[in-house]
Every structure is written in structure tokens, then in C-alpha cells.
Amino acid sequence: MLPEAERDIATRVFTRIRERLSTEEETPTLSVSAGVAAYPEDGDTPEKLLGAADRALYRMKNRGNSNVQNLSRIAACL
8 A cells, every 4th residue: 555655656666566576586476466546536435445446456366467457547448
């Protein structure tokens, strides 16, 4: 959780973590998926924001990607 970060900052942090993990030669290989939710676009209470981030995370996990998923971008595509 990055409560004071804007969506683009949170996405950059995730990308840096993902890139770092991809260069590791440890086994088993690690990957990362993250759901990003922003106030007030994705929710106006902590519970709604966590729910939005959780739904975005599981969408990404179900796709099998190591990526970040922004809920508002998903909604824009529907």
C-alpha cells in the first residue's frame, strides 16, 4: 500500500519491483502482480479502495501476467 502515492507513482514502484525480480537468478522464479486503486476514482472509502485494488489484482493473476492493473482502465474498456 502506498497511501500517499498517486496512481502513476504506484505503477512506477510496481514496475521497478517487477523489473528487479525479473533479473534475479534465484529459483524458484518469482513474479509479482499488483492491483492499483486511486481515490476517489475507484472508491471513496478504505474498504472500497481495497476492494477495487483486490479485484484488479485478481484480474491480473487470472490472466497469468506479471503486471499492474488499474481498475479505472479496465472499466474504461468495458
